[in-house]
Amino acid sequence: MISIVSPVYRAEKILPILVSEINLVMERIGEDYEIILVDDRSPDNSWEVMKVLSSQNPKIKSIRLSRNFGQHSAIFAGLTKTKGDWVVVMDCDMQDQPKEIAKLYKKALEGYDIVLGQRENRKDKFLKKLSSKLFYKVFNYLSGGQFNNEIGNFGIYKKKVIDSILNINDYIKFFPLFINWVGFKSTSIPIEHSSREEGKSSYSISRLLKLAFNVIISFSDKPLRLFINFGLGISILSFILGIYYLYLAVTHRITQPGFSSLILSIWFLSGIIISCIGIVGVYLGKTFDQTKNRPTFIIDEEL
Structure with missing residues (x-):
């Protein structure tokens, strides 16, 4: 059996088309299948549409979350x-594109546990592509990963891969990162990418950066190490400048005390200290969230 999982948000008009095309593709593949639609508490009528679709097709399982969890x-x-x-x-x-499922499945049968779809000729708007590229630039630098912004969530995964990522108890969820972390035999293939049929992306640049920040803080200690290195750099620079100014004082080359430079130095170092405390505070906050062990989603209804 093949399970198809799709998170739903602001998709009331496109859901019937999505389900219809998935049905056609899966009938051609010839394998038993199920379609699992998850309403992330969409503000439109997506849930009403999902209820109708589930009543018409027993292969469709509809899930509604109690609120918007992301x-x-x-x-x-x-x-x-x-x-x-x-x-x-x-x-x-x-x-x-649902038709690409057949291509992903065929490649998976060659012996892969994970087959990811790499989008060719990405049909997103310029700002969407720019924000995505910026997100992965920042994310790769601070997480130490090598994520391709042309690869998203679309892919096919063996059951053991899914079981492995479900066992990860991180409070912050980021599907591509978990897939990358668990390992297994994986590959990617080029797939067709289409323009958005309805609505607009819910990921703005600010929201992407916020997501990157939360995931990095949850998964990497690099921001802390960057501040440690920066602090060491400031200390070394201060020591060198101290030697230099001592030399100037001994040789009587300082004619006027530098009050303004002293104040600026204090402000600068105070800002660095406050930033360091802030970063440590964020890590402590994320650790606190993790220890509370709250669920990352709550299911309200299932059909």
Whole structure:
């Protein structure tokens, strides 16, 4: 069996098309399948549409979260309900083309545990592509990863891969990072990427940067190490300048005390100290969130 999981948000008009195309593709593949749609508490009528679709097709399982938990938490909610030997994760906006599932599955049968779709001729708007590229630049630098901004969530994953990432108890959920971390035999193949059929992306530049920050703080200690290195650099520079000014004082080359430079130095170092305390505080806050062990999603209804 193949399970297809798709998080749903503002997709009331596109859902019938998505489901119809998935049905056509899966009938051609010839494998048993299930479609799991997860409503991330969309403000439109997506849930009403999902209820109708589930009543018409027993292969469709509809899940509604109690509030908006975010795309990645919605994905994980769907993953907990999968029964298939293979799991496909895809967006609901039809930019991930259902017809590409056949290509991903065929490649997976060559012996891969993970097959990711690499988007060719990405059909997003300029600002969307720019924000995505910026997100992964920042993310790769601070996390030490090598993530390709042309690869998203769309891919096919063996059941053991899904079981492995569901066992990761991190409070901050980021599906591509977990897939990268668990390992297994993986590859990527070029897939067709389409323009958005309806609405606009919920990920603005600011929201992408916030996501990157939260994931990096949750998964990497590099920001702390950067501040340590920066602090050491400031200390070395201060020591060198101290030797230099001592030399000037001994040789009577200082004619006027530098009051303004002293104040600026104090302000500068105070700012660095406050920033360091802030970073440590953020890490402590994330650790506190983790220890509370709150669920990352709550299911309200299932059909």
